[in-house]
Amino acid sequence: MTEPHALIAVEMGIDTHQEPVVFLRADCEVCRAEGFNANTRLQLSLGGRAIIATLNVVTEAVLPPGRVGFSRIAWQRLGLKGGEAVTLSHAPVLHSMSAVRKKIYGHALSAREIDDIIQDISAHRYSDMQIASFVTACVDRLDSGEIIALTRAMVASGKCLSWPDKPQVLDKHCIGGVPGNRTTPIVVAIASAAGLTMPKTSSRAITSPSGTADTMEVLTNVHLGLDQIQATVAQVNACLAWGGAVNLSPADDMLIRIEHALDVDGEGQMVASVLSKKLAAGSTHVLIDIPVGPTAKVRSQPQARHLAHLFDTVGKALGLRLRCLTTRGEEAIGYGIGPAQEALDILAVLNNAPQAPADLRERALFLTGHLLNMASGEELAAAIARARELLASGKAWVQFQRICAAQGGLKAIPQAAFRLELGAGHSGTLLAMDNRRLARLAKLAGAPISPAAGLRLHAKLGQALARGQPLFTLYADSQGELDYAADYYADNQDLFMIGETP
Numbered sequence: 001m002t003e004p005h006a007l008i009a010v011e012m013g014i015d016t017h018q019e020p021v022v023f024l025r026a027d028c029e030v031c032r033a034e035g036f037n038a039n040t041r042l043q044l045s046l047g048g049r050a051i052i053a054t055l056n057v058v059t060e061a062v063l064p065p066g067r068v069g070f071s072r073i074a075w076q077r078l079g080l081k082g083g084e085a086v087t088l089s090h091a092p093v094l095h096s097m098s099a100v101r102k103k104i105y106g107h108a109l110s111a112r113e114i115d116d117i118i119q120d121i122s123a124h125r126y127s128d129m130q131i132a133s134f135v136t137a138c139v140d141r142l143d144s145g146e147i148i149a150l151t152r153a154m155v156a157s158g159k160c161l162s163w164p165d166k167p168q169v170l171d172k173h174c175i176g177g178v179p180g181n182r183t184t185p186i187v188v189a190i191a192s193a194a195g196l197t198m199p200k201t202s203s204r205a206i207t208s209p210s211g212t213a214d215t216m217e218v219l220t221n222v223h224l225g226l227d228q229i230q231a232t233v234a235q236v237n238a239c240l241a242w243g244g245a246v247n248l249s250p251a252d253d254m255l256i257r258i259e260h261a262l263d264v265d266g267e268g269q270m271v272a273s274v275l276s277k278k279l280a281a282g283s284t285h286v287l288i289d290i291p292v293g294p295t296a297k298v299r300s301q302p303q304a305r306h307l308a309h310l311f312d313t314v315g316k317a318l319g320l321r322l323r324c325l326t327t328r329g330e331e332a333i334g335y336g337i338g339p340a341q342e343a344l345d346i347l348a349v350l351n352n353a354p355q356a357p358a359d360l361r362e363r364a365l366f367l368t369g370h371l372l373n374m375a376s377g378e379e380l381a382a383a384i385a386r387a388r389e390l391l392a393s394g395k396a397w398v399q400f401q402r403i404c405a406a407q408g409g410l411k412a413i414p415q416a417a418f419r420l421e422l423g424a425g426h427s428g429t430l431l432a433m434d435n436r437r438l439a440r441l442a443k444l445a446g447a448p449i450s451p452a453a454g455l456r457l458h459a460k461l462g463q464a465l466a467r468g469q470p471l472f473t474l475y476a477d478s479q480g481e482l483d484y485a486a487d488y489y490a491d492n493q494d495l496f497m498i499g500e501t502p
Contacts, residue, residue, distance in 0.1 A: 005030050006085040007068040009046075009075075016071040018257060019128045020053035023069030025060055030088055041091035041127060044068070046084055051077045052091045052125050077124070096120045097130065103137040111149035118153035122251040131258045135269065142268030144310060148317045150268070154276035157251040159226060161282040163233075166197045169282050170371050173274050174289040175307070176208055176265075177297025179439045180457075181333040182342040183289070184212045185219075185240055186349055186364035186391075189400035191371050192238035193390050199233045201243035201281050203253075203273075206260045209442035209454055213242035215342045218451045221408035232406040240403060248280035249273075265297065271310050275318060285321045285374050289367060291329030295435040301326065323374060327363065331433050331461045334360040338447035338454015340413050341475065347413075350397040359460070365391065416452040416475035418482045422489060424465040424498055432461065432497040441474075441495070445485040450477040455485075465498060 007030060012023055022042060024031050036042065040055045053074045063069050068086060070078070078086070099113035109117075117134060120126055126134075142150065163169050172187055188198045202212035202222075216222050222242040224232065229246060232239040244253045252273045259265055278286050288311050291297070292304045308324035315322035334345040334357040348356035349364065369384030376383070390396050404410045438455075446453030458470040465471070474489075476482035489495075 005034065005089060006087045008066055009080050009082065009084045009086045010063065010067045010069050011075050011080070011082065012069040012071060014071045016073055018073055018254070020051055020074035020077055020124070021056055021071040022053045022074055023056050023058050023063060025063050025065070026057050027060060031057070034088070034090065043089050043091045044074070044078060045087045045089070046078055046080070049078055054127055091125075094120055094125055094130075100130070100134045100137060103141070104133065106141065108143060109146055109149070111145075111152070114146065114149045115153045115156070118150070118157050118251045121254055122157035128258060128261075131254060132262060135255060135258050135262065135264065135266075138269055139264055139266035140268065142266070144313045147268045147272050147310065147314050150272040151276045151279070151314060151318060154249045154252045154272060155279045158247045158249050158280060160248070160280045161199060161226065161229065163197065163199070163282045167284075168197065168375055169284045170196045170198050170287075170375060171200065171278050171281065171283040171285070172287040172289065172367060172371060173278070174291065175270060175274070175297060176206070176291075178291045178293065178329045178435055179209060179332040179337040179442065180335070180342055180345065180360070181291065181363070182210070182212065182215050182346055183333075183360065183364040183367055185216060185346050185400065186360070186396070187368045187371065188238050188240055189350060189403065190364070190368045190387050190390050190396040192236065192403070193395045193399035194372060194386065195237070196371060196375055197233065198238040199229055199281055200239060201229070201241050201246065201248060201277060203243055203256060203277070205448045206256055207263055207265055207439070209337050209439050209447035210339045210342055211448070212240070213244075214339045214448040214451070215346070216240045217242070218339045218343045218411065218413055219346070220404040220410055224407060228407075232403070235406050236399070236402045238399075238403055239407065241407070243277055243281075249276040252276050267307055267310065271307075271314055275311070275314055275320065278320065279318060283320065285371075286315065286323075287367060287371055287374065288322065288324040290324055290326050292326050293329030293331070293435065294432075295437075296329030298329070321374065323370060325367070325370060327366075329435065332435065332438055332457060333357070333363060335457045336454065337438065337442040337457070338445070338475065339451040340415070341454045341456050343413050350391070350400050352392060352394070352397075361391070414452040416450075416477055418476045418479055420474045420482055420486055421470050422472060422474065422486070423468040424459075424471050424496075425467070425493055426498060426500070427465060427467045428498040428500050430459050430461055430463050430465060430496060431499045434495040437492055437495040441485055441489055441492075444481070444488050445474050445476045446478070446481045450481070453477055453481065471496060
């Protein structure tokens, strides 16, 4: 016999992404008895398990009487198989939401308040709307104390890696904003070939056409568990894994998902996000790459210095040895934008191919040199020279293959079904490109959801172009996405600034 407020579970087959949703009939006796309305937050229990979900109300034709419908993610989280009697009740009151409202009105939060918010987020007690409220309330409104507290809370929200036999564990991160800047796989290959330990866990794209994990996923398996990461590092001294697969700072992954939907990336959350992942991965030394350019994420040197100061302050408070570098961000790095196209550039650099993008190679060598310098104290020029020798000799390529083999082997890079080459509208010199709109163009073509989608540049800043000379090629997996991106470019051709030939 079922309990008074129990209904039979039905899987609706509806994808609500990562937010659990349940469905009840408008005439449901439980709805009337408990006063449930659309968007009410419910707790659904079965045995010792429980989830919180958002209620959607449907007509009688959608559900039979006595049934409660589940979205896919709600079904998975409660571990249902079908036909179970699930108990419904109002969700517990979220006391941490009062701290969110406090932040909305511009007040600083205590470490306890931040910890309570992150605990509730990581336990899936917040709806997407509530997470979005917290994210937007914090955009560029966190002081250094709040960022330190947020970082600590996010580390505590998940599992942590430790390396008791490794006195130094190196990592690097680029804050983004420059399409194609996929240096990490090259840096990890060179640095680990030099003997450094680099258990690299990377994120997927937030506002870009590809994150390191998206690009690496077209080359090898990035879904590694904690034990697999430790085994891979023990075998080859490095890994290139997706951080979201191992529950390192899981609250950060939930915040990133909402930031992606809102297309925001506040500096306080960025610092906490980056450093929480590094601490959870057991890093001791961290290199931060901050590209600066008129259409990059960081647009000026004063802004870069401010961000570097935040990283330094938080890193020092949390016991990390950290170094921030400012690099040039006026144009896309390499030729490829999008997972598959960036993977082609990575392989070209590692194989010392004649067509390999020089800017991607030199940036990777510069960053690797700094890591070697941080680890050993050798002169920077000598460290960069050592990185260059490891790349030129083929040792870095051999090491990259070893890493991929340990993670499941190298995969064939996917090819897009549709492509379109577009040329310069007039002759002249390529003077500038808009990084933000270039990233938007690649995303409209389908990247990173479609790994083969994106674009490939055929020109760099300072290059002379004839009218009609190929400027870039679009790649998409459907004709509709290709047309969608091409239409966007037709209305935004000034994203490439071509100076008139005298």
